[in-house]
Amino acid sequence: AQTVTQSQPEMSVQEAETVTLSCTYDTSENNYYLFWYKQPPSRQMILVIRQEAYKQQNATENRFSVNFQKAAKSFSLKISDSQLGDTAMYFCAFMKLGNTPLVFGKGTRLSVIA
Amino acid sequence: NAGVTQTPKFQVLKTGQSMTLQCAQDMNHNSMYWYRQDPGMGLRLIYYSASEGTTDKGEVPNGYNVSRLNKREFSLRLESAAPSQTSVYFCASMWSIGKDTQYFGPGTRLTVL
Numbered sequence: 001a002q003t004v005t006q007s008q009p010e011m012s013v014q015e016a017e018t019v020t021l022s023c024t025y026d027t028s029e030n031n032y033y034l035f036w037y038k039q040p041p042s043r044q045m046i047l048v049i050r051q052e053a054y055k056q057q058n059a060t061e062n063r064f065s066v067n068f069q070k071a072a073k074s075f076s077l078k079i080s081d082s083q084l085g086d087t088a089m090y091f092c093a094f095m096k097l098g099n100t101p102l103v104f105g106k107g108t109r110l111s112v113i114a
Numbered sequence: 115n116a117g118v119t120q121t122p123k124f125q126v127l128k129t130g131q132s133m134t135l136q137c138a139q140d141m142n143h144n145s146m147y148w149y150r151q152d153p154g155m156g157l158r159l160i161y162y163s164a165s166e167g168t169t170d171k172g173e174v175p176n177g178y179n180v181s182r183l184n185k186r187e188f189s190l191r192l193e194s195a196a197p198s199q200t201s202v203y204f205c206a207s208m209w210s211i212g213k214d215t216q217y218f219g220p221g222t223r224l225t226v227l
Contacts, residue, residue, distance in 0.1 A: 009154075033214055045157075045204060045218035091156060095214060101147055101172060102206075102216055104156040 002027045002094050006105035013082045014113055020067075021077045021108050023092030029053075032096050034068065034075045039089040039107075048090070051075065079110075087112045116140055118219035120205050126225045127195045135190040135222050137205030145208045146188035147216065148172075148180060150201040157204060163188055195226045 004025045013019035025034070036048040051059045051068050058066050063083075067076045079086055092105040121136045137146065144165050149157040149172075159172030163182040177199060179191045188207075192199060202223050206216040 004156075035215070037218075043202065043221045043223075045206075045221075047215060047217070050215060095216075097214070101159045101162050102149075102157070104149075104158070106154060106156040 002029075002096070002103045004092055004094050004103055004105040006092055006108050008108045009106075010109045010111070012111040012113055013079075015082055015084060017082055018078060018080050019082055019110065021079075021090050021092075021110065023075045023077070023105055025073050025075065025092075025094050027073070027094065027096075029096055032094060034066075035093040035095070035102070036064070036066070036077045037091045037093060038086075039091065040085075040087070045091075049077065082112045084112050084114060086110060118205055118207055118217055120203075120219035120222050122222060123220065124223050126227065127192075128227050129196060131195050132191070132193050133195065133224075134192075135203055135205075135224075136187070137189065137219060138187045139205075139207040139217075140186065141207060141209070141217065142185070143207035143209050143217075144185070146182065147206040147208075148178075148188070148190045149204045149206065150174065151204060151221075152201050160190065160203075192224075195224075197226045200224060200226045 032053045034051045038046045038048045049061045063080045065078045089107045091107045093102040118139045147162040148160040151157045161180040163169045166185045205219040208216045
């Protein structure tokens with residue numbers, strides 16, 4: 001079975017600074033997907049970024065980028081130029097190929113301070 | 115295009131009551147999922163439906179039943195609610211191979227007294 005671990009329950013960052021959220025996972029699969037989802041106080045689950053394991057290039061989406069280390073089974077999220085609207089819970093998630101469910105970490109609560 | 119919709123948004127039940135949470139998607143997705151979110155636990159899978167006509171148990175299926183009514187709709191039923199089922203419930207859907215990203219509904223906050 002796959003597991004996802006987020007070792008930082010809470011983090012804070014000053015507005016305009018950079019912060020990195022950690023995620024590690026365990027799997028015997030060779031091909032899979034990794035995701036970061038954001039959950040603001042509205043409760044909506046919002047996809048931030050997605051990475052295919054077969055791609056060596058790290059995914060980027062505007063201010064959000066990942067550091068994907070397949071051998072180390074590590075998938076960290078970097079948020080640059082942090083904004084107050086980035087305040088949210090962030091969940092790392094793993095998915096095998098095909099019509100399979102997501103396996104989530106327990107989340108990291110990020111607070112951006114003005 | 116509403117995406118994934120869930121009803122109701124909030125619900126309070128008494129122990130032993132039954133109810134059905136409704137989920138619908140208008141993206142022509144094949145797969146649909148029900149998760150529950152509890153404080154400090156992340157999201158855990160209750161049931162999923164890989165395609166119309168099929169359902170499978172997830173990590174925490176006890177006390178729940180599901181129905182994939184058609185391609186659009188996937189309902190979750192609590193036959194006899196218990197306080198341990200107090201949670202936030204999310205429905206999600208996904209197309210299939212090649213577009214493997216799950217999209218979530220807004221969630222239902224359920225309290226069982």
